[in-house]
Amino acid sequence: MKPYTFDSLKNYALWxxxxxxVSPKKLMQKLKEKSKDTDLPEKxxxxxxxxxxxxxxxxxxxxxxxxANKNYTYIKNKLAEKLFDKDLVKEILDKDFFIEWESLLNxxxxxxxxxxxxxxxxSITYIRQKLVDRQEDKEIIDKIxxxxxxxxxxxxxxxxxxxxxxxxxxxxxxxxxxxxxxxRYDDIKRxx
Numbered sequence: 001m002k003p004y005t006f007d008s009l010k011n012y013a014l015w016x017x018x019x020x021x022v023s024p025k026k027l028m029q030k031l032k033e034k035s036k037d038t039d040l041p042e043k044x045x046x047x048x049x050x051x052x053x054x055x056x057x058x059x060x061x062x063x064x065x066x067x068a069n070k071n072y073t074y075i076k077n078k079l080a081e082k083l084f085d086k087d088l089v090k091e092i093l094d095k096d097f098f099i100e101w102e103s104l105l106n107x108x109x110x111x112x113x114x115x116x117x118x119x120x121x122x123s124i125t126y127i128r129q130k131l132v133d134r135q136e137d138k139e140i141i142d143k144i145x146x147x148x149x150x151x152x153x154x155x156x157x158x159x160x161x162x163x164x165x166x167x168x169x170x171x172x173x174x175x176x177x178x179x180x181x182x183x184r185y186d187d188i189k190r191x192x
Contacts, residue, residue, distance in 0.1 A: 003035070003036065003037070004034055004035050004037075004040065006040065006043060006044065009031060009034060009035055009040055009041070009044045010044045010047060010048060012031075012034060013027060013030075013031055013044050013045070013048055014048060014051070016030055017048070017051070017052065021057045021060070021061070022057075022082065022083075023054060023057070023082055023083040023084040023085070024045075024049070024052055024054055025083035025084075026082060026083040027045065027052070028041060028045055029083070031044055031045060054084065054085065054088065055088065055092065057084075058079060058084055058088060058089055058092050059092055059096060061079060061082075061084075062075055062079075062089075062092065062093060062096075062097055065078065066097070066106075069105055069106045069109035069110065069113075071105060071131070071133035071134070071137065072093065072133050072134055073133045074133070075089075075093065076089055076090065076093065105131075105137055105140060105141075107140060107144065110131065110140060110141060110144050111144050111147070111148065113131065114127055114131070114141075114144050114145055114148045115148055117130070118148055118149065118157070121157040121160055121161055121181075122157070122181070122182075123154050123157065123181055123182040123183040123184075124145055124149060124153060124154055125182040125183070125184065126181065126182035127141075127145060128141065128142075128145070129182065153187065154183055154184065154187050155187065155190070155191055157183070158178060158183055158187055158188055158191040159191050161174075161177075161178055161181070161183075162174055162178075162191060162192065165177055165178075171192065175188055175189075
């Protein structure tokens with residue numbers, strides 16, 4: 001493959017940016033991978049940087065993550081992983097999307113997640129650990145857990161796990177395995 005010229009690298013940069021809407025750092029990283037000339041990526045980036053709107057891309061990606069019902073920490077971590085400016089991500093999240101005392105989570109999506117976790121015999125504690133990211137999320141998640149689990153709480157899941165594990169392990173080993181799965185000791189003892 002022949003080396004990139006200024007124009008061919010610029011065309012690649014524009015194609016890559018407008019296809020994936022990456023962070024400026026990620027774009028620069030990609031340009032450096034494509035060219036052995038250390039100055040060429042810098043020149044190309046300088047030439048097209050007026051087209052890059054990191055703030056708008058962050059806002060759009062946050063909206064997509066919220067539609068997918070991702071929580072605050074997940075969004076921050078995912079965007080940092082994609083090399084977006086961490087301070088800018090936090091500022092946009094807090095200023096444009098975060099409403100004090102209100103969860104960012106969608107109630108219907110949370111209900112589906114809780115139901116799926118219940119079907120997989122996950123403990124209530126495990127579900128809370130997975131879903132509660134901020135204090136604002138706790139109330140809505142607890143409400144949905146109460147609706148989905150009702151009075152039975154973890155007992156059905158514990159009993160199913162005991163019957164599954166009972167074929168292979170002694171009582172003490174079963175208790176250990178259930179504790180690792182975040183079931184409460186009192187609930188486990190009551191289920192035997």
